[in-house]
Amino acid sequence: MENIIEVKSLAKIFGNKAALEDVSFQVEKGETFGFLGPSGSGKTTTIKILTGQLLQTSGDATVFNLPVTSLNKPSYRKRIGVITDNSGLYQRLSIYDNLKLYCDLYDVPTKRIDEVLEMVNLTEDTKKVVSKLSKGMLQRVTLARAFLHEPELLFLDEPTSALDPVNSKHIHDGLRKLNEKGTTIFLTTHDMSEAESLCKRVAFLHKGKIQLLDEPKVLRRQFSDSSVTVELKDGRELNLPGGSKGANEIYKYLSTDQVVSIHSNEPTLGDIFVEVTGRELV
Amino acid sequence: MTFSMKRVMAIFQKDMKDLYKNMYVSSTILMPLIFAFFYGRMDDLTVEVHFVVINLTLAIVTAFLQCSIIAEEKEKNTLRGLMLSPATIPEILGGKSLVTFILTAITIILCTMLTGYEPTNIGIIAIAIVISSLFYIALGTLMGLISRTVIEASVLILPVMFIFGFGSMFVPFAEQYPILSVIDYLPNIQLVELAAAVEAGSGFGDVLGNLGIIVAWVIIGMIATVIVFKKRELDE
Ligand SMILES: Nc1ncnc2c1ncn2[C@@H]1O[C@H](COP(=O)(O)OP(=O)(O)OP(=O)(O)O)[C@@H](O)[C@H]1O
Ligand SMILES: [Mg+2]
Numbered sequence: 001m002e003n004i005i006e007v008k009s010l011a012k013i014f015g016n017k018a019a020l021e022d023v024s025f026q027v028e029k030g031e032t033f034g035f036l037g038p039s040g041s042g043k044t045t046t047i048k049i050l051t052g053q054l055l056q057t058s059g060d061a062t063v064f065n066l067p068v069t070s071l072n073k074p075s076y077r078k079r080i081g082v083i084t085d086n087s088g089l090y091q092r093l094s095i096y097d098n099l100k101l102y103c104d105l106y107d108v109p110t111k112r113i114d115e116v117l118e119m120v121n122l123t124e125d126t127k128k129v130v131s132k133l134s135k136g137m138l139q140r141v142t143l144a145r146a147f148l149h150e151p152e153l154l155f156l157d158e159p160t161s162a163l164d165p166v167n168s169k170h171i172h173d174g175l176r177k178l179n180e181k182g183t184t185i186f187l188t189t190h191d192m193s194e195a196e197s198l199c200k201r202v203a204f205l206h207k208g209k210i211q212l213l214d215e216p217k218v219l220r221r222q223f224s225d226s227s228v229t230v231e232l233k234d235g236r237e238l239n240l241p242g243g244s245k246g247a248n249e250i251y252k253y254l255s256t257d258q259v260v261s262i263h264s265n266e267p268t269l270g271d272i273f274v275e276v277t278g279r280e281l282v
Numbered sequence: 283m284t285f286s287m288k289r290v291m292a293i294f295q296k297d298m299k300d301l302y303k304n305m306y307v308s309s310t311i312l313m314p315l316i317f318a319f320f321y322g323r324m325d326d327l328t329v330e331v332h333f334v335v336i337n338l339t340l341a342i343v344t345a346f347l348q349c350s351i352i353a354e355e356k357e358k359n360t361l362r363g364l365m366l367s368p369a370t371i372p373e374i375l376g377g378k379s380l381v382t383f384i385l386t387a388i389t390i391i392l393c394t395m396l397t398g399y400e401p402t403n404i405g406i407i408a409i410a411i412v413i414s415s416l417f418y419i420a421l422g423t424l425m426g427l428i429s430r431t432v433i434e435a436s437v438l439i440l441p442v443m444f445i446f447g448f449g450s451m452f453v454p455f456a457e458q459y460p461i462l463s464v465i466d467y468l469p470n471i472q473l474v475e476l477a478a479a480v481e482a483g484s485g486f487g488d489v490l491g492n493l494g495i496i497v498a499w500v501i502i503g504m505i506a507t508v509i510v511f512k513k514r515e516l517d518e
Contacts, residue, residue, distance in 0.1 A: 012354070051366060074284055074368035082366050088359030090296065091302040104292030105367045201329075 002029045005050065006186050008120045010059035011208075012045050020047045021208030023059070032185040033173070034195040036273065037205030043188040044084060046205075047155050050186070051082045055056035063153065078106060083159060086247055087142045092158035095122065095141050097146065097206055098130060106119040116144040119174035135162045143171060147178065154178065160194060172198060192269040204270065208275040218268055221277060223267045231260040240267070285376075289369045293377025297351055301381065304433070309352050311389050314339040318396035329481045330386030330450060330474055332399040336411065337470040339389050340418045341447035346439045348382040348422025353435040371414070372457050379419050386415050403480050408490060413496050417469050418446075427510050446470045469499040 005027035012020040013160050019042040027033045037043050048054035049061055050216050061068045064079065071080070090096050099113045120140035125133075130141065139162045146154060159175075160168040168191075175198060179185055195202050196216045203213040212219060224277050226242030230250060240246035242264075253259050267275070301308050318335045321327060352375075354362040364374050390411060393399075401407040421442065429435045449470045455462055465471060477491035 053362070053366070074286070074370065077366065077368040080366075084362075086359045086360075087363055089362060090300055091358065092300050093296070097299055101292055101296045102363075104368065105289050105364070105369050107288070107368075256370075 003027065003187065004029045005033075006065075007046075007050075008058070008060045008064045010046070010049065010061055011057045012042065012054070013057045016076070018208050020049075020056075020183055020274075023197040023205070023208070023210055025213055026202055027186055029184055029185060030179075030180050030182065032187060032198050032200035035186060035188045035205060035271070036195055036198035036202055037188075038277065039190075041205045042208065043161050043205060044157055045186065046102070046196060047082070047084060047186070051080065051155055053084075068156065079152045081137045081146040081149065081154040083142050083155065087145075088143055089130045089138065093131065094127050094129055095133075095144075096126045098141065098146060101144050101179060102148050108149050112148055116147045116230045119147055119171075119177075120144045121170045127210065130218050135234075136164065139163060140167065140171070141200060143174075148176070150178065151183060156185060157244045158188055158190065160189070161189065168194070179213055189227075196269055199206075204273055205274055212272070219269065219272055221267050223272045225265065227265045229263045231262075232258045233260055284370070285372060286368075289373045289438065290380065293364075293369065293374055294380045297378055297381045301347075301351070301385075307347065307354075311344055312384065313460060314389060314393055315396065318393035320344065322396040322398060327397055329399075329477050332394065332397050333470075333474045333477055334448075334450060335393045336390055337396055337450065338443075339505050340411075340449040341443045342439065343389050344386045344418035345422040345425065345442050345443070345446075346435065347385060348378060349425040350376050350432045350435040351381065351428065352423060352426025353429045357431040364450060369440045375423060379423070382422065383417055386418075386425050392498075401477065401480060402483070403407050406480050406486055407477060410473055410489075410493060410496065412471055413493065413500060414469055414473050417496065417500045417503050418512070420507050424503065424507045424510055427507065427514060450474055452455055454492055456499060467495060469496045472496050474493065502515050 003026040005025075008024050010020055011022040014176070023042075023046065024164055033044065033246070035043050045054065050150055051058045052068050055069070059092065063126070064076065066076070071077075088103075091099075095117070096113060099116070100110055103110050104110060112123055113126075117126060117152055118202060122137065122144065122145050125137065128137075130138070133141065139159070141231060143156075146156070156175075156221075161173065172194070174184060184200075187195070187198065199216065201213065201215050204211045208270065214222075228240050228242060228246060229236045230240055230253060232238065232253060238249075240249055250259075250262065314335050317338060321331055321335060355364070361374075425435065425438045427440050446468065447470075449465060449468050450463070452462060452465055453471060461518075472492045472495045476489045476496075479492070480487050
């Protein structure tokens with residue numbers, strides 16, 4: 001499989017504090033890659049380095065097999081889309097006029113505006129002035145702007161942090177469609193279910209390093225103790241070991257019709273993160 | 283290096299629409315017009331008076347407009363988006379300079395209509411004003427790169443307005459205090475001198491000295507802008 005991003009021993013030091021110490025990973029062409037980590041772990045910093053907004057202190061980072069420092073040509077800019085926490089919109093202009101500017105800059109026909117507004121569920125608000133929008137609407141306009149030119153590679157820094165569940169789901173569907181059409185997505189999020197449902201692989205960033213990197217289901221299996229929780233009609237909740245040892249006991253409760261529910265205790269990505277880093281993912 | 287006129291025009295259209303709704307910045311255009319209106323009600327204006335209004339326009343419309351539309355892109359985090367798009371810095375600044383240039387031209391034309399200025403040789407005067415406006419666009423760009431907010435831009439414009447807008451008021455003192463004779467070489471004073479000479483019947487060849495000094499200011503302004511820009515390119 002071809003790699004679209006390659007990062008080797010990347011480090012970034014601000015003043016005398018290391019934000020990234022030794023980060024290495026690859027993102028394959030066509031995948032949705034989740035970049036997870038607690039607040040302040042360096043996710044945004046990594047995106048800024050990969051998009052040429054910040055210079056690394058040491059290490060190598062390539063995108064499209066080119067060092068990130070040489071990506072500032074218009075022809076490469078057209079292949080990349082970026083949303084970070086500081087993506088600004090023109091407050092006095094309408095949603096349409098904001099997107100129209102970017103259509104012209106990316107050489108995309110303006111009829112594409114309707115398509116991207118559909119993707120972010122904003123078709124009714126085209127003429128609204130940006131200063132009058134809610135936080136979630138602003139986030140959706142920013143997303144729409146990044147979708148305009150159907151980039152080969154899309155960096156999304158917490159794309160749904162301000163959204164309600166319905167709009168989040170709408171955006172997720174849009175992201176899956178983009179991904180199916182060939183866009184590679186590099187995504188940071190604090191929402192573990194978002195990571196689990198969208199990402200082919202996830203990386204956990206903590207203390208300046210990648211602590212884990214794999215497919216969500218592989219990680220869950222790896223960290224599972226295969227125990228099960230059995231809820232009984234008398235209100236008791238039993239935590240039983242997996243395998244043949246627990247099976248006999250479960251059978252006993254099942255055959256005497258005492259069972260309300262049985263759940264396997266597979267850890268969530270959030271649980272795994274707590275286990276690996278020793279702290280809650282916020 | 284690619285330079286796309288389409289992207290320049292995209293920035294130009296965006297900034298025109300934005301300024302149309304930005305009362306704080308666009309209302310500065312009114313100031314020279316108000317001056318022009320009151321001067322226009324007097325009789326027999328000298329060329330110096332006509333150029334008080336024109337120099338004021340160059341300082342507070344040209345320089346301030348350019349400065350604040352650049353500063354605002356930084357203040358509102360919209361410059362990042364432009365930089366991450368295919369638009370290059372020369373294209374972004376080109377689009378903005380075009381906005382500033384056109385609004386400057388319109389303001390100056392309106393002002394001269396209000397004051398009733400009819401130069402003897404409109405060709406030379408037009409060339410001199412166009413070259414001067416390039417200097418003020420460069421100056422505005424430089425200040426825009428330095429200031430982070432529109433408020434900072436409004437503060438930075440004060441000394442510019444003082445020196446270049448009202449500079450001709452200090453010329454009489456230059457005879458008393460020799461140290462002030464450097465004022466003579468300012469682009470605004472050169473522009474007045476040039477216009478006075480044209481009024482007195484000078485031709486193109488006679489004012490080449492004045493034009494040369496103004497061109498030198500344009501070059502200095504552009505070099506300073508490029509230096510400041512290179513220094514700030516990879517900040518944060
Ligand atoms: N421009 C900067 N100057 C100094 N320190 C910085 C700068 N940008 C980021 N940092 C520091 O680098 C570290 C990583 O910040 P970063 O924004 O990358 O975290 P993050 O993982 O994106 O966090 P969050 O989940 O809260 O968005 C933080 O300690 C932050 O204070
Ligand atoms: Mg962040």
